[in-house]
Amino acid sequence: MAVDDILHTSHPLLHSNVAHANNNNKNINFVSLAKWVLKFTMWIVFLAWVALFFVIPTDFGSELYADWIGATNETLFGYTGSYLLLYSGPIIIIAFLAVPYLLISGEDQLQVQEKKTPRFRLWTFPVLVDGPLGVVSAAELIGIILFIVFVIWDVYVYTAVILGTLTDDMDPLDLCCFIMLRLGLHFGTIGLDCLAFLFLPVARGSILLRLIDIPFEQATRYHVWLGHLTMLLFTLHGLLYAIAWTIEGHILDEMFQWVDLGVSHFPGVISLAAGLLMWMTSLHPFPCFYVVPIVVTLFLNNVDLQYNALSFIFLQVRELSWLQWHPFSVSSSPLDGKYHLSVLIKVIGEWTEELRGNILNSSGADLHLRPQTKITASIEGPYGHELPYHLMYKNLILVAGGVGISPFLAILSDILHRTREGKPCLPRNILIVWAVKRSNELPLLSTNNMELICPFFLDKLNLEIHIFVTQESQPPLEEGQVQEATNSSPSVSNNYSMSVLVGTGNNIWSGLYVISSTLGFVILLYLLDTFYINSYDISPWWYKGLLLLICMLASVFIFGGVVVGLWHLWERQNAAREACKDDRIMVEKMQHNEIVAHTDSCQQNLASSIKTYYGSRPDFKDIFGDISEKWGCVDVGVIVCGPPSLQTSVAKEIRSQNIKRQRHHPIFHFNSHSFDL
Numbered sequence: 001m002a003v004d005d006i007l008h009t010s011h012p013l014l015h016s017n018v019a020h021a022n023n024n025n026k027n028i029n030f031v032s033l034a035k036w037v038l039k040f041t042m043w044i045v046f047l048a049w050v051a052l053f054f055v056i057p058t059d060f061g062s063e064l065y066a067d068w069i070g071a072t073n074e075t076l077f078g079y080t081g082s083y084l085l086l087y088s089g090p091i092i093i094i095a096f097l098a099v100p101y102l103l104i105s106g107e108d109q110l111q112v113q114e115k116k117t118p119r120f121r122l123w124t125f126p127v128l129v130d131g132p133l134g135v136v137s138a139a140e141l142i143g144i145i146l147f148i149v150f151v152i153w154d155v156y157v158y159t160a161v162i163l164g165t166l167t168d169d170m171d172p173l174d175l176c177c178f179i180m181l182r183l184g185l186h187f188g189t190i191g192l193d194c195l196a197f198l199f200l201p202v203a204r205g206s207i208l209l210r211l212i213d214i215p216f217e218q219a220t221r222y223h224v225w226l227g228h229l230t231m232l233l234f235t236l237h238g239l240l241y242a243i244a245w246t247i248e249g250h251i252l253d254e255m256f257q258w259v260d261l262g263v264s265h266f267p268g269v270i271s272l273a274a275g276l277l278m279w280m281t282s283l284h285p286f287p288c289f290y291v292v293p294i295v296v297t298l299f300l301n302n303v304d305l306q307y308n309a310l311s312f313i314f315l316q317v318r319e320l321s322w323l324q325w326h327p328f329s330v331s332s333s334p335l336d337g338k339y340h341l342s343v344l345i346k347v348i349g350e351w352t353e354e355l356r357g358n359i360l361n362s363s364g365a366d367l368h369l370r371p372q373t374k375i376t377a378s379i380e381g382p383y384g385h386e387l388p389y390h391l392m393y394k395n396l397i398l399v400a401g402g403v404g405i406s407p408f409l410a411i412l413s414d415i416l417h418r419t420r421e422g423k424p425c426l427p428r429n430i431l432i433v434w435a436v437k438r439s440n441e442l443p444l445l446s447t448n449n450m451e452l453i454c455p456f457f458l459d460k461l462n463l464e465i466h467i468f469v470t471q472e473s474q475p476p477l478e479e480g481q482v483q484e485a486t487n488s489s490p491s492v493s494n495n496y497s498m499s500v501l502v503g504t505g506n507n508i509w510s511g512l513y514v515i516s517s518t519l520g521f522v523i524l525l526y527l528l529d530t531f532y533i534n535s536y537d538i539s540p541w542w543y544k545g546l547l548l549l550i551c552m553l554a555s556v557f558i559f560g561g562v563v564v565g566l567w568h569l570w571e572r573q574n575a576a577r578e579a580c581k582d583d584r585i586m587v588e589k590m591q592h593n594e595i596v597a598h599t600d601s602c603q604q605n606l607a608s609s610i611k612t613y614y615g616s617r618p619d620f621k622d623i624f625g626d627i628s629e630k631w632g633c634v635d636v637g638v639i640v641c642g643p644p645s646l647q648t649s650v651a652k653e654i655r656s657q658n659i660k661r662q663r664h665h666p667i668f669h670f671n672s673h674s675f676d677l
Contacts, residue, residue, distance in 0.1 A: 031104050038101040042094050042211075049090035053150060053193050057157035057186075080545040081525070087196045091208070092518060098211040099511030118635040124669035125658065126651035133225065134644060135651040135672065144225070151190060151229070158186035177244040184240030191233035198226045204383060207514055210507075215384045217312070217327075218672065224282075231279040238272045260540035267542065296345040296356045305341060305381070306506065308388040309333050309410040310673065313381035315343065320354050325380060329407040329641075329673075335417035344406045344444070388414065389671065393637030395429045397627065397668075399618075399650050401642025405434050405444060407673055408641065419460050428461060429631060433618050435468045435646070439476055442467065442612070458609070465610045466618070473615035509567040513560050520559025524551040620653040628657065628665040636666045641673040 055061035065086075072082035122139035129135050136144070162182045166175065200208060201219035209216055245251035257265040307313075307330060314325040328343040336342075347353050358375060390396060390411050398408045412432075418425035436442065445465070528547060538544060627636065640650045654668040661667065 034104055035101060038097050042097050042101070045090050045093050045097075052086075052090075053196075054153060056193075057154050057161075057189075079541060080548050084548075087193075091200070094211075095207050095514050096518075098207045099507070099514065102207070102210060102507045103511070118633060118667040120658070120667060121669060124637075124671060126655045126670045129648050129651040129655060134221065135647050135670070137670070147229075150193075154186070154190045154193070158183075158189075162186075173247065177247050180240045180244040184237050184244070187233050187240065188237035191230050191237060194226055194230040194233060198223060198230055201226075204380075205510060207510055210386050210510075213386045215386075217383065227279070227282070231275055234272055234275060238268070258542070260542070262541065264542055296347065296352070296359060305379070307334055307341065307382035308385070309414040310388055310390065310407065311382035311384040312407075313341075313343070313379050313383070316378040316380075317355055317358075318376040318378065319358060320351060324351055326351060329410070330382070331406045331409050333410055333414035333417055335414060335421070335423075344409070346403060390414075390637065390639060391418070391425055391427065393635060393669070394426045395631055395634050395636040395666065396427050396431070397623075397636060397638045398430070398432045399638065399640045399642065399646065400432070400434045401646040402436050402441070404641030404646075404674065406641075408432060408434075408639075409444075411639075415461070430461060430463050431623075431627065432463075432465045433468070433623060434465065435470060435618055435642075437469070437471045439469050439472055439614075442469075445610075463609050466623070467610065467612045468616055468618050469612065469614045470617055475612070475614060506567070509563065509570075513563045513567070516563045517555050517560035521551055521555035523559075524555055620649055621656075624653050624657050624668065628661075631666050633664050634666045636668050637671060638668050639671045639673050643674070647672055647674060 052061075056065055068086055069079065069082055072085070073079050075082070122142070123137050125138045126135050127138050127141045133144075162179060165182075166178075170178065200206070201214075201222040202216060203209065204216050206216060209219055241254075242251060245254045254265055255269050258267075305311075305313075309330070312327055312329040314327050316322075316325045328345060330341055331344040332340060332342040345352055345355065347356050391414075396411075398411065400408055412430070415425055415427050415430070417423075525548070528551060532538065533544065533547070538547075638650065638654060640647050651670050654670045657665070657668055
């Protein structure tokens, strides 16, 4: 064939490739534009919502509020609905916009590109480490300051309004009662403002939390902080009213007042009493629940969950209890197998003891189950970070305290899989610092067969493991012998009737749930207003408010329940179709002689990277100081999983290192993977 013919025949292919590239660029530009528009709109709505809280106390805000209530009071929402719509409407709009934003964002949110120069980040820079709030980042401190400014602003404006209404001819006693009643009213108003934020951080699988990538188990601390502030304001609200009514001599009449039109006092008394009871019982320092290793390893197969190495699940075993759901971090990587998930469970209570007995029930002992009896497990989740942020750091320090090693096994497995398969993965320098009480926990590391996952991983990763055995001064006598981890780990698969309910793994179904519940609420409210409230001339405020609440609950259970049911059915059918598929075939594709040839050398190299210290605790000043000199001017992600004392120690040293940092030293970024529910 002539050269001209070759060139001639190659032109259509060239034009086709160029056209395809142009189409891809257009699609990328459209997606980027759509994301920008959605993000910009959400920011505008959010800032307007925040500004509303600052404006309402002023005269201008009071006029706007009165106009809003006057315009919407006669609609199907009524007074109570209009009030809720004013404060909740912007959040609902943001939730609606977040659904398409999350859908079109997809995987491109994970930026695994190495940054040229290290820089500080507000979310990962610990500022307060020793106070009652625990470890507080710079971003969290800014949020706390803004909220304090908001409360002070409201108190100042309302106080100025009260002082402006006083007259010289008022009786001193009447003046005192008037001031207390007005202050009590405004403290209650500020408390309602805080109440608007109170439940946003504790919604499992919340679209809003997923939008800003804050897992709810970490956002619960914001709920706790807001809860204390809200109850303090409501307590002052009730106390000032009670004192003023006592001075006026008709406290009982006021407390038990119940009117059809206007605000009744007795419901407020009931609400305040219930709130005080919950507040007092919440002050007791319950022990933290941490993800736990060894003793029992539970493999869950044919589970189609979109999780990552930082996820955790709630697990229920019906043979033990229909009511108890226990949280566990996953100890596996999603790359271990698409339909495979494992958790590591330590026996620390009655439920875990019974679970272990049932799983190990091979001797026929009368525990709860006969031998070969199936285990019916249900999963709620996965929860946790939407993005696997451990992949965003080229340099990682993983600090675990005892039971906290479990999620780091998943992280390490995930990195090894990605390294072997050539998938996006930045980590190249990894230091694991693990503090345990006794050496009988050390065999847990053998549950991760790193050589089998990636035979040559030590050629691609700089891995160091420092283990501190704090309550033993020297190695046990059997040191040096190969110890296998205690592994009581039957699989719970389709043969064991696995029931799965995905909590955060599918943006489409989550979005449909939010949209259907909201639209269902409007539909139910319209029907109720048309065929009952207007037809029968229903006027009492308290009764209309109760009907509004019933519509909210009904919309969640009926309309949202239909979506959840379809979601659940879809997941079951999808799992059934893929029951025989498992991605854990990559190891089988490897040549057997290749594995055998390098196993001994890999084990020796791995053993040389593990250092065990007996009778001592990790000195983080020395550890981070050594890393500063060794790794140089880079970003270092530090992930901590362990008790609060460990988090405090690590955060304090990170703060010190970052403040005293020299130009050739790294910037340490603090991330907590521990959770307290």
